[in-house]
Amino acid sequence: MSVQQIYNAVLEMDDEQVIKVVKAEIDNGTDVSAILNEGLISAMDEIGKRFSEGTVYVPEMMMAAQAMKAGVEELKPMMKDMETKSRGTIVIGTVKGDLHDIGKNLVAMMLESSGFNVIDLGVDVENDKFLEAAKDNNADIICMSALLTTTMPAMEEVIDAIKAAGLNFMTMIGGAPVTQEFADEIGATGFSEDAPGAVEKARKLIA
Numbered sequence: 001m002s003v004q005q006i007y008n009a010v011l012e013m014d015d016e017q018v019i020k021v022v023k024a025e026i027d028n029g030t031d032v033s034a035i036l037n038e039g040l041i042s043a044m045d046e047i048g049k050r051f052s053e054g055t056v057y058v059p060e061m062m063m064a065a066q067a068m069k070a071g072v073e074e075l076k077p078m079m080k081d082m083e084t085k086s087r088g089t090i091v092i093g094t095v096k097g098d099l100h101d102i103g104k105n106l107v108a109m110m111l112e113s114s115g116f117n118v119i120d121l122g123v124d125v126e127n128d129k130f131l132e133a134a135k136d137n138n139a140d141i142i143c144m145s146a147l148l149t150t151t152m153p154a155m156e157e158v159i160d161a162i163k164a165a166g167l168n169f170m171t172m173i174g175g176a177p178v179t180q181e182f183a184d185e186i187g188a189t190g191f192s193e194d195a196p197g198a199v200e201k202a203r204k205l206i207a
């Protein structure tokens, strides 16, 4: 067993194999951060690259993210000591009135697997809840997803509420109808049209 096999198992989208090889590596005494970074995260980075190139599509990306998540679950008990190494804290949710969560979950999973501390508020999230959660968790970025043109305005309301309260949380928005233009218009700090791009953007914003 080796970290390379973990990497391969994620690329093969094989949850059971991921769990098996992660457990074997833990038993072998392999460093948890090597399993995470060289095995699980680098495989997801590769999937992200393939997605951007158009050689992998959403279903495969979700299955790979699921396989990776299964591996992360095995590591979680050992990851407590690593929390200080988190790349930053992100509060994420689908805005009020909107129940679409497939893309949001994908973004959350990829952020989590890339080392961010992610607080997922779910769907139909009231504006105040984003602010409260960000304050309670001392978040760096509030991420909002919207799939309906009728729910997009909630993103602007949250951004306005952040400003009105004199807070300086960064914001990142996305979802099928959302564009860079819209993000600029409402004053969002960041935008990405897909999950790998969201990870890249979050890394840049927090760096």
Ligand code: B12
Residues within 6 Å of the ligand: 058, 097, 098, 099, 100, 101, 102, 103, 104, 106, 107, 143, 144, 145, 146, 147, 148, 149, 150, 172, 173, 174, 175, 176, 177, 191, 192, 193, 194, 195, 196, 198
């Ligand atoms: C699946 C789906 C549903 C499912 C949702 C299941 C679920 N658990 O999410 C169900 C059946 C419940 C549903 C319901 C409705 N839906 Co619907 N739905 C879709 C559909 C087919 C796919 C959406 C999806 O999951 N895509 C796959 C994911 C991976 O893509 P994504 O969400 O865009 O996410 C990616 C990026 O956008 C980005 N991203 C997403 N979020 C974020 C956040 C951040 C911060 C960042 C940086 C990036 C980012 O990264 C993701 C991964 O790469 C779309 C059509 C479409 N092609 O978009 C319609 C669609 C969004 N739905 C639509 C409609 C109208 C509805 C309903 C109103 C239908 C009805 N009359 O009841 C209801 C609304 C319910 C509600 N209140 O929300 C319309 C919206 C039209 C519009 N312009 O507003 C669409 C476009 C269909 C259409 N062509 O008419 N829907």
